[in-house]
Amino acid sequence: MDSVKVIEIKKSVFASNDKDADNLRKELKDKKIFLLNLMSSPGSGKTTTLIRTINLIKDKVGVAVMEADIDSDVDAVKIKEATGIQSIQLHTGGMCHLDAEMTRQGLDNLDTEKTDLVILENVGNLVCPAEFDTGSTCNAMILSVPEGDDKPLKYPLMFSVCDLVLINKTDVLPYFDFDMEKCEKNVHMRNPKAEIIPICAKTGEGVDKFAEWLLKKIKEQKQQ
Amino acid sequence: MDSVKVIEIKKSVFASNDKDADNLRKELKDKKIFLLNLMSSPGSGKTTTLIRTINLIKDKVGVAVMEADIDSDVDAVKIKEATGIQSIQLHTGGMCHLDAEMTRQGLDNLDTEKTDLVILENVGNLVCPAEFDTGSTCNAMILSVPEGDDKPLKYPLMFSVCDLVLINKTDVLPYFDFDMEKCEKNVHMRNPKAEIIPICAKTGEGVDKFAEWLLKKIKEQKQQ
Numbered sequence: 277m278d279s280v281k282v283i284e285i286k287k288s289v290f291a292s293n294d295k296d297a298d299n300l301r302k303e304l305k306d307k308k309i310f311l312l313n314l315m316s317s318p319g320s321g322k323t324t325t326l327i328r329t330i331n332l333i334k335d336k337v338g339v340a341v342m343e344a345d346i347d348s349d350v351d352a353v354k355i356k357e358a359t360g361i362q363s364i365q366l367h368t369g370g371m372c373h374l375d376a377e378m379t380r381q382g383l384d385n386l387d388t389e390k391t392d393l394v395i396l397e398n399v400g401n402l403v404c405p406a407e408f409d410t411g412s413t414c415n416a417m418i419l420s421v422p423e424g425d426d427k428p429l430k431y432p433l434m435f436s437v438c439d440l441v442l443i444n445k446t447d448v449l450p451y452f453d454f455d456m457e458k459c460e461k462n463v464h465m466r467n468p469k470a471e472i473i474p475i476c477a478k479t480g481e482g483v484d485k486f487a488e489w490l491l492k493k494i495k496e497q498k499q500q
Numbered sequence: 501m502d503s504v505k506v507i508e509i510k511k512s513v514f515a516s517n518d519k520d521a522d523n524l525r526k527e528l529k530d531k532k533i534f535l536l537n538l539m540s541s542p543g544s545g546k547t548t549t550l551i552r553t554i555n556l557i558k559d560k561v562g563v564a565v566m567e568a569d570i571d572s573d574v575d576a577v578k579i580k581e582a583t584g585i586q587s588i589q590l591h592t593g594g595m596c597h598l599d600a601e602m603t604r605q606g607l608d609n610l611d612t613e614k615t616d617l618v619i620l621e622n623v624g625n626l627v628c629p630a631e632f633d634t635g636s637t638c639n640a641m642i643l644s645v646p647e648g649d650d651k652p653l654k655y656p657l658m659f660s661v662c663d664l665v666l667i668n669k670t671d672v673l674p675y676f677d678f679d680m681e682k683c684e685k686n687v688h689m690r691n692p693k694a695e696i697i698p699i700c701a702k703t704g705e706g707v708d709k710f711a712e713w714l715l716k717k718i719k720e721q722k723q724q
Contacts, residue, residue, distance in 0.1 A: 317541045317542050317543065317624075317647075318541050318626050318647055318648075318651055318654065318655060319541065319644075319646060319647025319648045319651060345654055346627065346654065346655065346656065346657075347653065347654060347656050348653045348654055350650065350653060350654075370631075370657070372596065372625075372627035372628050399627065400541075400626065400627075400654065400655075401596075401625055401626070401627050401628075402542050402624065402625065403570065403596035403623065403624075403625050403628070404596050404625075404627070404628065407594075420543075420646065422543060422644065422646035422647075422669065422672070423541075423542055423543025423646075424542075424543045426574060427542055427543060429571065429572045429574060430542065430569050430570065430571060430572055430574075430624065431542060431570060431571075431624075432570065432571050433570075433594070445646065447675075448646070448672065448675050448676075451671075451672050451675060452672075
């Protein structure tokens, strides 16, 4: 059966990737570089959120961004134009996720001399990116209001691997049947430790809280 | 390099799957069963669209639904309660897509005696489901307004394999920067033959056009 074959193959890939990811995480810790792996569905607002956040913190910490996409470089260009920070595009060649080796290739193409924080914007996908450890210091994800409050029920792994869940597009809450309390319960059913921050990247509401969360985490890593 | 290894493995899986898919498509044609593979991002409104559509056509054709999800059975239950038709849930065991063999397993669990149309609601994901031919008669996808008009630029394969693109949640067009004309251009850049139908599954607007499209396609298959 084909489906079983695929699973077996993936397992060996996972094992090797986990080791690569642990090595990369250790190296980054030694260099005092915080790597945030940001995941979400397509169109949840990753790039807009990053632009807002980077402009709030770029005078306090050195920030660089790696934008992963199957095709196009629209996001890397947007980030560069809107924030002025170092931004590169990673083309995944059709791959639906990034693994630790691909992340390392991206990092090798960044000047990390004065960089405290590297943000990896993963491929828009709620399934596969959760299966591959990128070597990141922290995982975060964005769930946007139009996607619905039931997503933690359907995409359990994504929510269980994330330290932080940003709930974006709160400005359109009046137009969707989205229950914030129910959503928080669903997230915590998958991951009781996950922190949740509601934001609106379009208006900026709540983005300061995400910025504070990031600065605190970066500081904690440097003190370890 | 891990990423290259994965690509090589996938190719052999693809080749075998393509053959299975062609066999399944031929069998379904002989049985006069039309299989629609419906794909989209998580939260684009697949289930709501299906409920509206099925209620418009169920007196004219025999319809059954297979709901694919990594976990939970909320969608299959919703469909059954709201339409009364035959509805089953397929758990993919963590897999991010359905292939032809998995689709066949689902079909084997359906009573297709009086069924003209089987709708497969694929896993919510704009990447992997596009890579695996399910054996479907037609592929359709839903792009929802909040996801943005640039998605065909970022997820080229999904748009190029779909015969029909439904643009859902048109009721919230005033609240998002979504340019319908630009979106249609982006879709046609990936697939000049793709048909596009704007709909609002919540209010029902445009869903009758999708229903007509389906009835016409089913009729065409029966006459072949």
